[in-house]
Amino acid sequence: xxxxxxxxxxxxxxxxxxxxxxxxxxxxxxxxxxxxxxxxxxxxxxxxxxxxxxxxxxxxxxxxxxxxxxxxxxxxxxxxxxxxxxxxxxxxxxxxxxxxxxxxxxxx
Amino acid sequence: xxxxxxxxxxxxxxxxxxxxxxxxxxxxxxxxxxxxxxxxxxxxxxxxxxxxxxxxxxxxxxxxxxxxxxxxxxxxxxxxxxxxxxxxxxxxxxxxxxxxxxxxxxxxxxxxxxxxxxxxxxxxxxxxxxxxxxxxxxxxxxxxxxxxxxxxxxxxxxxxxxxxxxxxxxxxxxxxxxxxxxxxxxxxxxxxxxxxxxxxxxxxxxxxxxxxxxxxxxxxxxxxxxxxxxxxxxx
Numbered sequence: 001x002x003x004x005x006x007x008x009x010x011x012x013x014x015x016x017x018x019x020x021x022x023x024x025x026x027x028x029x030x031x032x033x034x035x036x037x038x039x040x041x042x043x044x045x046x047x048x049x050x051x052x053x054x055x056x057x058x059x060x061x062x063x064x065x066x067x068x069x070x071x072x073x074x075x076x077x078x079x080x081x082x083x084x085x086x087x088x089x090x091x092x093x094x095x096x097x098x099x100x101x102x103x104x105x106x107x108x
Numbered sequence: 109x110x111x112x113x114x115x116x117x118x119x120x121x122x123x124x125x126x127x128x129x130x131x132x133x134x135x136x137x138x139x140x141x142x143x144x145x146x147x148x149x150x151x152x153x154x155x156x157x158x159x160x161x162x163x164x165x166x167x168x169x170x171x172x173x174x175x176x177x178x179x180x181x182x183x184x185x186x187x188x189x190x191x192x193x194x195x196x197x198x199x200x201x202x203x204x205x206x207x208x209x210x211x212x213x214x215x216x217x218x219x220x221x222x223x224x225x226x227x228x229x230x231x232x233x234x235x236x237x238x239x240x241x242x243x244x245x246x247x248x249x250x251x252x253x254x255x256x257x258x259x260x261x262x263x264x265x266x267x268x269x270x271x272x273x274x275x276x277x278x279x280x281x282x283x284x285x286x287x288x289x290x291x292x293x294x295x296x297x298x299x300x301x302x303x304x305x306x307x308x309x310x311x312x313x314x315x316x317x318x319x320x321x322x323x324x325x326x327x328x329x330x331x332x333x334x335x336x337x338x339x340x341x342x343x
Binding site: 001002006008009011017021023024025026027029037040042043045046047048051054055056057062063076079080083088093096100101104 | 195205216291297
């Protein structure tokens with residue numbers, strides 16, 4: 001169970017922080033150019049954090065008590081393949097979901 | 109040649125953004141469902157979607173809260189996912205930076221993947237647009253997307269508990285993230301960053317407080333930037 005006080009603290013601070021990130025340049029910096037090294041790091045943040053977040057969820061799913069699960073691993077691989085081939089988020093989600101249900105069905 | 113009225117530019121933005129409802133809707137729905145399953149009341153779920161409006165960061169925060177990660181780790185990880193908003197903010201500033209502060213404050217609130225990507229694309233194509241026309245287009249792209257984001261979160265939150273375990277909804281989050289990330293991997297630098305992220309996160313999974321993810325994120329970001337510097341050229 002998530003602690004209520006912690007939950008609301010996270011919501012408030014995450015809201016302020018997210019708005020701050022959106023506002024920082026357009027609101028405060030105006031038209032001044034940014035250093036190239038900073039932009040170069042900012043470009044890779046999403047692709048640096050999200051794969052690391054997902055990898056343990058794929059390898060050690062909570063639903064199976066943390067033990068390796070073939071249908072879930074296969075669904076993850078299919079999602080990645082669909083993403084590379086189609087570059088379309090929605091198609092990838094649907095294909096990955098279909099692979100998961102097929103895998104779970106075949107695994108009984 | 110037809111003159112571009114404010115009205116027509118607004119609708120152009122709305123039309124361009126309309127297909128993204130197909131991405132935003134299910135994503136918001138997913139967040140609503142997952143949040144309710146995690147025990148969040150509707151007020152908390154809606155606060156996330158209204159005040160944070162960033163699906164990936166919201167799901168990251170929720171996942172780490174469920175994992176009982178310390179508050180600092182939850183915040184740092186979710187904000188790291190959102191750092192790209194700062195990049196968007198920086199890159200639309202040359203186009204909209206001359207607007208009055210209250211308008212820039214409003215623009216900032218609505219910076220999301222879709223409004224940013226569409227606006228910058230159209231600003232490049234329509235260099236003759238003045239500031240008012242650019243702002244109009246921007247808010248046009250926001251019009252179909254953001255209300256849908258709120259609404260679908262609410263629907264998901266209300267559906268939440270009624271979805272049986274056999275739907276394996278636990279795995280909707282990993283699948284959605286993978287589907288979001290993969291199209292982002294366009295260059296060797298992106299690929300290197302993603303691979304470092306996965307490897308380090310798994311290798312340091314034993315660290316307490318989900319610190320492994322933090323280490324992975326920092327190393328992967330530096331890797332991406334360094335590979336880009338060496339191979340030359342931004343994506």
